[in-house]
Amino acid sequence: MVKINVHEAKTHFSRLLARVSNGEEIIIAKAGKPIARLIPIVQKPGKRIAGSAAGKVFVADDFNAPLPESIVSAFEQ
Numbered sequence: 369m370v371k372i373n374v375h376e377a378k379t380h381f382s383r384l385l386a387r388v389s390n391g392e393e394i395i396i397a398k399a400g401k402p403i404a405r406l407i408p409i410v411q412k413p414g415k416r417i418a419g420s421a422a423g424k425v426f427v428a429d430d431f432n433a434p435l436p437e438s439i440v441s442a443f444e445q
Contacts, residue, residue, distance in 0.1 A: 371395045371402065 370392065377384060377396045384394050384406060394406040434440075 369393045369395060371397055373400075374398050374403075 370387075372380075372384070372394060374396060377394075388394055388406045388408050391408055395402045396404040396406065
């Protein structure tokens with residue numbers, strides 16, 4: 369987080385936007401007192417559509433079958 373005064377923010381606004389777009393947060397201060405915050409906008413993911421993965425997911429018939437003893441013992445060590 370970087371603190372910058374209003375005059376510098378006006379002078380270098382494009383540069384500040386580039387920094388913000390890279391994930392940086394900028395605090396703008398007037399007379400040393402913080403008055404605003406520039407932060408990147410986080411894009412929301414698109415709306416999920418039910419059934420859009422149909423035919424892309426495979427679940428084996430033995431999915432719920434017990435694990436082999438060699439694997440179970442590896443977890444218990």
